Amino acid sequence: MNQNAVRELLHRMADDALIIAHRHSEWTGLGPLLEEDIAFSSIAQDKLGHAQALYQLLHEFGEPDPDTNAFMRNAEQFYSCHFVELPNGGYDVSLIRHFLYDTAEYLRYAALAQSSWEKIALLARKVAGEIKYHLYHARTWVIQLGAQGNEESAARMQSALNEMWPYALGMFEPGNTDAELAADGIYPGESEIQRRWLELVKETLDKAGLVIPSSADPVYGGRKGYHTDYLQPLLDEMTEVYRIDPSAEW
Amino acid sequence: MVISPERVLEALHTVKDPEIPTISVVDMGIITSVAVSPDGDVAVTMTPTFVGCPAIDVMKHDVESAVAALQPASYHVTVSFDVPWTTNRLTEAGKQALLKHGLAPPQEFTLELELDVLQQTPCPYCGSTNTELKSPFGPTLCRSLHYCHHCLQAFEGFKPI
Numbered sequence: 001m002n003q004n005a006v007r008e009l010l011h012r013m014a015d016d017a018l019i020i021a022h023r024h025s026e027w028t029g030l031g032p033l034l035e036e037d038i039a040f041s042s043i044a045q046d047k048l049g050h051a052q053a054l055y056q057l058l059h060e061f062g063e064p065d066p067d068t069n070a071f072m073r074n075a076e077q078f079y080s081c082h083f084v085e086l087p088n089g090g091y092d093v094s095l096i097r098h099f100l101y102d103t104a105e106y107l108r109y110a111a112l113a114q115s116s117w118e119k120i121a122l123l124a125r126k127v128a129g130e131i132k133y134h135l136y137h138a139r140t141w142v143i144q145l146g147a148q149g150n151e152e153s154a155a156r157m158q159s160a161l162n163e164m165w166p167y168a169l170g171m172f173e174p175g176n177t178d179a180e181l182a183a184d185g186i187y188p189g190e191s192e193i194q195r196r197w198l199e200l201v202k203e204t205l206d207k208a209g210l211v212i213p214s215s216a217d218p219v220y221g222g223r224k225g226y227h228t229d230y231l232q233p234l235l236d237e238m239t240e241v242y243r244i245d246p247s248a249e250w
Numbered sequence: 251m252v253i254s255p256e257r258v259l260e261a262l263h264t265v266k267d268p269e270i271p272t273i274s275v276v277d278m279g280i281i282t283s284v285a286v287s288p289d290g291d292v293a294v295t296m297t298p299t300f301v302g303c304p305a306i307d308v309m310k311h312d313v314e315s316a317v318a319a320l321q322p323a324s325y326h327v328t329v330s331f332d333v334p335w336t337t338n339r340l341t342e343a344g345k346q347a348l349l350k351h352g353l354a355p356p357q358e359f360t361l362e363l364e365l366d367v368l369q370q371t372p373c374p375y376c377g378s379t380n381t382e383l384k385s386p387f388g389p390t391l392c393r394s395l396h397y398c399h400h401c402l403q404a405f406e407g408f409k410p411i
Contacts, residue, residue, distance in 0.1 A: 035385040035395065042387035049302015053331070126334040127301055129363070129411045133386045136365045 001117060001184060005177030007061055008079070009187055010120075012175070012223055013108065014054035015080035018070055019231070020101060021047035022238050023088055032091050043098070043134050050127050057119065071239040072246065075232040081222040083167040085231045092160040095145070099138035100168040100201060106131045107196050108187075116185035139204045146208025154209060161205070162213050169218030172197070253320050255284045258292055261320055265312045268305050269390050273347040275309055279339025282330070290323030297335045300391040300411075337410045349374050354396065354407035363410055371407045373398035381405075 024044035031037025055066035063069055083101065088094045109131055112124035145153040171194075175181075178189035198212075205212060221227070262284070265275045275281055275296070283295040294313055298306040310327055317325045337356035340348075345355035354374045357367050368386065370379040371394075378400030385395040386409065394409040 035387070038389070038395075039385055039387040042391055045302050045304070045391060046300060047302075049300060053301050122334065123301075123331050126331050129334075129336070130300060132363070132365060133409070133411075137386050 001186065002177065002180050003061060005175075005180045005184075006117065006120075006186060007058060007063075008175055008177055009181060010054050010058050011079040012081075013105075014051045014058065014069075015078050016084050016101075016171070017047045017051035017054065017105075019078070019080045019234065020084040020097075021045075021051060022234060023084065023086075023094075024098070026088055027094065036091070039137055040094070040098075043137070046130050046134065050130075053123055053127070057123070067242070068246070071242045073235075075227045075235060076225045078225065078227065078231065078235075079223050080227075080231070081167070081170045081173060082219050082228050083164070083170050083222075085222070085228050085234065086164075086167060087230060089160070089163075090156070092145070092156040093164065095138065095141055096157065096160040096164050097168075098134070099142045099204070100164060101171070102131060102134040102138050103201050103204075104168075104171050104193065104197050106135050107193050107200065111188050111193065115187060120186070142204055142210070143208045146205075146210045157208065158210055161210055165213045166216040167219050169194075169216060170220055170222065173218070173220040173223045175223060252288070252290045253286060253292060253322050255286050257320065258284045258286065258294065258317060261316045262294070262313060265309065265316050268308050268312075270348065270351050270353065272351040273344055275313060277341045277344030277347060279337075279341065279344065280309070280335055281313075282333040286322075292317055292320070292322040292325040294325070294327045295333075296327065296329050297331060297333050298329060299335050301331070303391060335411075337408065340408075348408050352405065353393065354405060356408045356410035359410055367410065368394060368396075368407070371396050373401060373403070374405055374407075375403055376401040 021044045024040045027037060027040035029037065031040055051070065052066050055069045058069060059065050083097065109124045109128040112120050113128055115121045115124065146157045172190040174190050181187040182189045202212065259276060262276050262281055263274045267273050267275065267278055280296050280299060281294065282297050285293045294317060296310060296313060306329060310329055314327050317327065338358060348355045352374055354371045368383045371381055372379050373381050376398060378398055380399045382397050382399065383394060384397050388395045388406050392408055394407045396407050397404050
């Protein structure tokens with residue numbers, strides 16, 4: 001097994017999960033309905049758990065412990081995609097991002113559940129069961145607001161989809177080691193996951209009466225450490241308490 | 251004296267889930283193995299319900315205290331995902347304990363879990379299946395929110411996973 005290739009993959013997934021968890025947690029107390037407030041907060045808590053489990057695997061490869069890895073790096077040391085860093089915007093934008101992101105995560109973990117690397121396969125089987133609920137939640141609301149709401153809700157969902165689409169494609173920025181991961185049977189690679197993702201998101205978007213933008217250039221860079229101006233302030237806020245005393249026992 | 255694994259399990263029956271105090275960690279199905287070596291070392295393995303379950307540290311601590319109270323030669327408690335937790339691991343007594351707490355027990359499933367089963371979760375108050383899923387997320391990661399159209403009450407369910 002190529003350890004560097006695996007580490008790169010784990011970092012992309014862990015950093016994405018950590019950052020989107022923070023964004024989702026920003027809905028706590030502000031959700032448009034109590035149930036949605038709870039849903040975004042619960043999903044955030046699940047994602048944090050997933051990130052922690054992935055950082056734990058990285059720790060076993062000799063990286064710092066999960067808290068240090070999560071809280072002591074600067075923006076340029078992150079491998080997350082731009083998609084997860086963007087501010088929440090309105091509920092429409094957050095919901096579309098949640099839907100597009102979780103469809104991708106669902107497929108990533110489903111693929112990893114079949115991985116030749118037993119350790120990630122075991123974790124992936126567990127996580128996939130949880131993501132199912134995230135996806136279920138996202139799909140229900142995308143269809144509800146897209147096809148079962150009114151003219152305004154449909155228009156807002158379509159506009160959110162148009163705005164987020166190029167960033168969503170950026171989730172699949174090709175990794176340097178995709179070919180090796182695929183050859184070793186560890187992970188099928190980003191272009192394959194993107195292919196499956198397009199099929200799966202289309203299923204729901206069709207039901208929601210929403211149309212995939214016809215042309216869009218993917219926004220790449222995050223996987224190589226280039227980020228939007230939104231990431232560093234997010235990290236500063238997330239780690240504000242931790243950095244006061246990193247050795248404190250909670 | 252070497253303690254039997256049965257004795258350890260019995261002791262673990264006294265450790266309750268901090269979020270649902272009517273159910274023990276054993277009936278919850280989160281204890282995946284109890285082994286006692288010939289020289290008296292007690293090894294307990296636990297698996298969290300949800301990967302990000304915030305109660306796992308508390309439960310691990312409580313399990314350690316319960317094992318320590320038996321005064322074994324030595325002991326260690328590990329948390330591992332190697333045996334993944336699913337709601338199918340809940341015991342019959344565990345499901346009754348959930349009902350007692352006013353929570354609809356999760357429905358059994360084989361192979362793939364289809365989330366449509368959540369739509370008709372039996373109401374823990376009147377037993378009717380004329381119910382509706384309001385949200386797959388509730389006050390803790392493992393619960394969902396439902397409404398019973400028969401007895402007109404909102405209720406919580408323990409979601410199948």
